Amino acid sequence: MIDVLIIGSGIAGLEAACNLYESGKEIFLLEKEKNVGGNVQNWDTLFPDGKNARDIISYYMQEIQARQITTYLNTYVTGIHKCVDGTFEVHTSRDIVFKCKTVLIATGYSLFNAERKEEYGYQIYENVVTSADLEKRFAQQSKNQLPNGKPLHRIAFIHCVGSRDEKSGNHYCSKVCCITAVKQAIKMKQLVPDVEVFCFYMDLRMYGPGFEEKYREAQEKWGIQFIRGRVSEVAETLDKRLQVKAEDTLAARPFKLEVDMLVLMIGMESQASTALFQKSCGLKCADSRFIQPYQHHLDSNATNVKGVFTAGACIGPLSVFDTINHARSAAISVSNFLAE
Amino acid sequence: MIEEYFVLPFIIGLFVLLVTLAIKYVSWIVQLSHIDKLRVLQGFFTRRTLSAIKKIWKECLLHTRIFKTNPLLGYMHMSFAFGWFVLILVGHIESYIHAESLSVPPWESIFFRYFHHEHFVGERFFAHFMDFILLYILSGVFLAYAKRLYSRVFGIKRSTKLKPKDRIALLSLWLIFPARLFAEGATASLYGNGGFVTGTLGGVFSFFEINSSFELAMWWIYSSSLGVFFITLPFTRYMHIPTEVLFILLREYGIQLKKEYNSVSKIQVYSCSRCGICIDACQMHHAEISNNQSVYILKNMRDENLTDRKLYNCLLCGRCEQACPVGINLNDLRISQRIQASKEFNSSYDFLTYKNTPQTDVAYFSGCMTHLTPGIKESVCAILEIAGINYLFLDKEKGACCGRPLMQAGQYQAAKKLIDYNRQQILDSGAHTLLVSCPICYKVFKDDYELGQINIKHHSEYFLELINAGYISPRKSDNIIVYHDPCELGRGANIYNEPREILKKIGKFRKVRIEKNQSLCCSGSLGDLSLSMPDRNIIKEQTLSVLLKHNPDILATACPLCKKTFVKGTFIQVKDIAEILVDSIKKKTALLPEMENVCE
Numbered sequence A: 001m002i003d004v005l006i007i008g009s010g011i012a013g014l015e016a017a018c019n020l021y022e023s024g025k026e027i028f029l030l031e032k033e034k035n036v037g038g039n040v041q042n043w044d045t046l047f048p049d050g051k052n053a054r055d056i057i058s059y060y061m062q063e064i065q066a067r068q069i070t071t072y073l074n075t076y077v078t079g080i081h082k083c084v085d086g087t088f089e090v091h092t093s094r095d096i097v098f099k100c101k102t103v104l105i106a107t108g109y110s111l112f113n114a115e116r117k118e119e120y121g122y123q124i125y126e127n128v129v130t131s132a133d134l135e136k137r138f139a140q141q142s143k144n145q146l147p148n149g150k151p152l153h154r155i156a157f158i159h160c161v162g163s164r165d166e167k168s169g170n171h172y173c174s175k176v177c178c179i180t181a182v183k184q185a186i187k188m189k190q191l192v193p194d195v196e197v198f199c200f201y202m203d204l205r206m207y208g209p210g211f212e213e214k215y216r217e218a219q220e221k222w223g224i225q226f227i228r229g230r231v232s233e234v235a236e237t238l239d240k241r242l243q244v245k246a247e248d249t250l251a252a253r254p255f256k257l258e259v260d261m262l263v264l265m266i267g268m269e270s271q272a273s274t275a276l277f278q279k280s281c282g283l284k285c286a287d288s289r290f291i292q293p294y295q296h297h298l299d300s301n302a303t304n305v306k307g308v309f310t311a312g313a314c315i316g317p318l319s320v321f322d323t324i325n326h327a328r329s330a331a332i333s334v335s336n337f338l339a340e
Numbered sequence B: 001m002i003e004e005y006f007v008l009p010f011i012i013g014l015f016v017l018l019v020t021l022a023i024k025y026v027s028w029i030v031q032l033s034h035i036d037k038l039r040v041l042q043g044f045f046t047r048r049t050l051s052a053i054k055k056i057w058k059e060c061l062l063h064t065r066i067f068k069t070n071p072l073l074g075y076m077h078m079s080f081a082f083g084w085f086v087l088i089l090v091g092h093i094e095s096y097i098h099a100e101s102l103s104v105p106p107w108e109s110i111f112f113r114y115f116h117h118e119h120f121v122g123e124r125f126f127a128h129f130m131d132f133i134l135l136y137i138l139s140g141v142f143l144a145y146a147k148r149l150y151s152r153v154f155g156i157k158r159s160t161k162l163k164p165k166d167r168i169a170l171l172s173l174w175l176i177f178p179a180r181l182f183a184e185g186a187t188a189s190l191y192g193n194g195g196f197v198t199g200t201l202g203g204v205f206s207f208f209e210i211n212s213s214f215e216l217a218m219w220w221i222y223s224s225s226l227g228v229f230f231i232t233l234p235f236t237r238y239m240h241i242p243t244e245v246l247f248i249l250l251r252e253y254g255i256q257l258k259k260e261y262n263s264v265s266k267i268q269v270y271s272c273s274r275c276g277i278c279i280d281a282c283q284m285h286h287a288e289i290s291n292n293q294s295v296y297i298l299k300n301m302r303d304e305n306l307t308d309r310k311l312y313n314c315l316l317c318g319r320c321e322q323a324c325p326v327g328i329n330l331n332d333l334r335i336s337q338r339i340q341a342s343k344e345f346n347s348s349y350d351f352l353t354y355k356n357t358p359q360t361d362v363a364y365f366s367g368c369m370t371h372l373t374p375g376i377k378e379s380v381c382a383i384l385e386i387a388g389i390n391y392l393f394l395d396k397e398k399g400a401c402c403g404r405p406l407m408q409a410g411q412y413q414a415a416k417k418l419i420d421y422n423r424q425q426i427l428d429s430g431a432h433t434l435l436v437s438c439p440i441c442y443k444v445f446k447d448d449y450e451l452g453q454i455n456i457k458h459h460s461e462y463f464l465e466l467i468n469a470g471y472i473s474p475r476k477s478d479n480i481i482v483y484h485d486p487c488e489l490g491r492g493a494n495i496y497n498e499p500r501e502i503l504k505k506i507g508k509f510r511k512v513r514i515e516k517n518q519s520l521c522c523s524g525s526l527g528d529l530s531l532s533m534p535d536r537n538i539i540k541e542q543t544l545s546v547l548l549k550h551n552p553d554i555l556a557t558a559c560p561l562c563k564k565t566f567v568k569g570t571f572i573q574v575k576d577i578a579e580i581l582v583d584s585i586k587k588k589t590a591l592l593p594e595m596e597n598v599c600e
């Protein structure tokens, strides 16, 4: 019987797999996509220090290959069932049922679908993109011009799209998008020095190492303007520019701004499969629909179901380095559990 | 004749009742506006009075509308109202025939059996007939007892709560008919003048050898219960019995609610029978909110102790108004209270600068909500372009709100400013048609803008006309589509068929279980200023569960706010009619070149 079945091969799944392998466990890695790496595959450089995301991915690829960890790609996990003897049967989109002693959920997050905030015009107006789209564009190193070939004069970022928003059903903060906006805004400035950049925020959450410094650099060195206020609506002009209506809540005045490109800082949502796990093995979820850790301080990898553990952003928004730490501690928790 | 003093409670009660009613009604009618008074005068000698009498007969006596909602409850109301009416009417006829004269004091007709034991023409017939009616009413009384015990059987899940004075009135009402049965039974036992029911009861009494003081006691109880009921009537829910008659009359003469709370509003408020049907219509229950339904609000309005909290916690969805058997304008009543309750805030709209409006045939007003759903806005414009309509996008750049949300919030004066501004622009454009893509705007344009000759069209109406006139030709797809009736468009403006007609032309249209005037609310309503998001979500989920029961491909609606609300609750596509329509037209134009090739 397999010792640990890891669901999801994002950064969390990969890091945990390497650690558990080192401690001599028999592990399987299941991934719904055709590649390992999760969301980070699509990113360009990572905050806080600009490390290349591809380096991280290729590092993990090597580690996995060197250890010959059994990985099932294109395998979507649909249910976790606990047997009477305390072991698990894991059901997937393939015909195979996996039997294992413990399950490590590392399914991460899914991106908020920006079409659900229709007032921002994503998929309706050509030049409205999401932070994830922009990250992909950076990674593909295409010429940083608009698809219609016109140069960029002014762009705006909208924070908290689908996060901290009761109407979207997501009360929580997605944690990494503020610093991502800073990262992407600076990158824009580096590529197109003359571009004017505006960020519309509600609060700025610079919680991590070097984040605050980056934010100050963005203002002082790069002249990026941060405006406190929520954008109420976006309209397209005849020449496909975007007219943004917003209110500067610090200056208490409504104003309009025309931009060439609008970037929506989309938040993170719990994976659809989390709800399936909730149904199949009674896994407890928080109000945010992410998995509820058994104890936040001393046992943040365990869940209410004995033998089911978590690693990474499946418990809520995390940065890559937080994810790696969480995955390492997951490996320890699982090993301890198996030793008992 | 000291025995006959038992009629006194009845006489006093009747007197108090008539005097209080007269005072109230006269003061209400005096307070009517001058025009409304003229309406009454002009309408009085016309067929309207006849038609009102017909409605009074159907609604106040037979209660046909309650019957439709719930037969058992209808039967209960009918047995009381109609039964009692027949009892009084036939009782009078009986006493007239007996006296061979029309000058009989009312108490002689009411307590006929006590006063007259002798035979006269038709005496037997009357005895049996009156017994039959009494039995009929008693069956209703029995149901009323049972209703308090098991209100669920009647389909009413919740019953109204009672105050002491209501309880006294209720008990006296419940007592009247059993007391009459016992009184007439006792007399029948002594004098043998009973019908098949009272006579039989009289037989039982004879077995116990009752005497005339027992008889008298029974008549005292009967008279007292009548007296107590009459005295309490004007101060309790039973005031609705006479007031509904007045309400129906005034309605027939064309007297409507105004924006302010006035005597017409009061007449409506007092017409509520507290049947409780509106309670079940309200979706707020799913969010465990059970103090703000219309029946409670009306009661608070009567007692003048309505709190803002209750007043503003309502979606103004109109489901209760639609269900109300009395036909009270519950939404407008609520709004008139909000107008009264809301103080004027600083609503200066000086920044709305007046500019020249270009001339056009069709003026399109998208409104704030459509600006927040650009997909709809783009689709409407695309269709107008394809159809080659000469149109002007009135509020494309700088637009003022239509005023309806302010109106719903009771900010009437502020709304009026916006209405005046927009109205001028619309009139200046010289348009013959005003096209609106939001039912919220549509409602206020229709109700409050006074745009004269200009045709006000919701886009579903207008696009159906364009299709029928051949300006646009949509193509039918295999998509299964269900339709959600927006409250303001359906119940608010009576548009149910046009959207359905369009959808039938562009996809496989499926009906849903609760639709048209019964349709549920999306929960996004701007009418509610205090409902929390989680509570809204509960209501939304209930509505979605009905709409999406059979897994449609597309959930269609015709309101940007409904769309915005539903999108956040389902992964099934939610689209406005305009968006689906534009897809179906565009696909066709894309196919055109191919067809041309075939022709060559």
Ligand SMILES: Cc1cc2nc3c(=O)[nH]c(=O)nc-3n(C[C@H](O)[C@H](O)[C@H](O)COP(=O)(O)OP(=O)(O)OC[C@H]3O[C@@H](n4cnc5c(N)ncnc54)[C@H](O)[C@@H]3O)c2cc1C
Binding pocket: A007, A008, A009, A010, A011, A012, A013, A030, A031, A032, A033, A036, A037, A038, A039, A040, A043, A045, A046, A047, A048, A075, A076, A077, A078, A106, A107, A108, A109, A110, A131, A132, A135, A176, A180, A183, A266, A267, A271, A273, A311, A312, A313, A314, A318, A319, A320, A321, A323
């Ligand atoms: C726009 C953006 C930019 C970011 N930039 C940075 C940055 O610069 N620096 C930084 O530190 N962090 C950044 N982050 C955060 C970073 O993406 C996350 O920390 C990281 O992806 C979390 O990794 P994970 O393994 O927990 O989850 P994921 O990356 O989401 O991986 C989960 C994996 O599980 C798989 N999976 C899910 N469900 C199933 C199932 N049922 N069956 C099988 N497989 C399944 C998925 O396919 C996926 O491969 C950014 C995030 C966003 C949105």
Ligand code: SF4
Binding pocket: A159, A160, A161, A163, A164, A172, A173, A174, A175, A176, A177, A178, A179, A203, A204, A205, A265, A267
């Ligand atoms: S991290 Fe910033 S942008 Fe993201 S949800 Fe939190 S406050 Fe909003």
Ligand code: SF4
Binding pocket: B271, B272, B273, B274, B275, B276, B277, B278, B279, B294, B295, B298, B323, B324, B325, B326, B327, B328
């Ligand atoms: S408002 Fe109408 S439905 Fe509601 S209790 Fe009164 S009469 Fe009945």
Ligand code: SF4
Binding pocket: B281, B282, B283, B284, B292, B293, B294, B313, B314, B315, B316, B317, B318, B319, B320, B321
């Ligand atoms: S309008 Fe709707 S929400 Fe308000 S009381 Fe009536 S049914 Fe309830």
